[in-house]
Amino acid sequence: MSAPQFFDLRATHNPHRWYLPLTPAVCVGSRDNLFMFGGVGMASAITALERTCERPVIWATAQYLSYARPPSVVDLDVWVPAAGKYNSQARVISHVGDKEILTVNAALGSRPSDISRQWLTMPDVDAPENCAPADHWRGGGDDLHSRIEVRVAKGRYGGTDVGDGAEDGRLLLWIRPRDGVAIDAGMLAIMADFIPGAVGNALGLNAGGNSLDNTIRYRRIVGTEWVLCDIRITGVHGGFGHGAMYLFAQDGELMATASQSLIVRVRD
DSSP states (O other): OOOOOSSOOEEOSSTTEEEEEOOGGGEESOTTSOEEOHHHHHHHHHHHHHHHHTSOEEEEEEEEOSOOOTTOEEEEEEEEEEEOSSEEEEEEEEEETTEEEEEEEEEEEOOOOOOOOOOOOOOOOOOGGGSEEEOOTTOOTTSGGGGEEEEEEEEEETTEEESOGGGTTEEEEEEEESTTOOOOHHHHHHHHTTGGGGHHHHHTSSEEEEESEEEEEEOOOOOOSOEEEEEEEEEEETTEEEEEEEEEETTSOEEEEEEEEEEEEEOO
16 A cells, blocks of 8 residues: 555646645645645646656756645646656646646656765764754644654754754754655655745744745655755845755665755744
């Protein structure tokens, strides 16, 4: 029996079109202003690409254009302009009616090779069960944040403060989905969209941000309960910020890397 999925992506009679009904469970924001979490938009597009092309995603980049709000339905149209022996180049346009929400470009495939190496190593941190749990500042209820467990290994997040993350702009979070949801390419894309949550930690302010884009590159996905998200805010200027994330399995396997630009918002 397959593991439950984090979002309810559904097929249509057209193998190149999928749809995603929006509920609070895949949304964030205040109760009167919920919208689809950007990572869910990217993750659903990646899943649609993998199911249509029947190949794993190598990299994907999303440009966020607008907001989708429940109870609307997001349609995902998959285009595959190039498909070779080992890899495909494809894109997804996700929209609500005629309003485009995000566009995702990607490459998919794999090549026969026995080489598997990594040079980036996982930071030496406490195991997740020994780290303090964090409650997102908008957590609670039945929104997306209530379905994800976060523990802070270094930095400040969700009212939990461990060490001095502002010194180097670095936030280390252990993240896992609740209810036995599998760690797959889509789930890693959702975690990658936690980069804006590190802005407040880096600045030492009550701050966050809205994603402009997200790029994720997959190395090797392995079985793991928790994912260590090593988030680094690299700079802020002119109201915009830039950051990166490295996603490790509990055994130290580097599964993916991500990067993002965002609008910086300082809250009262």
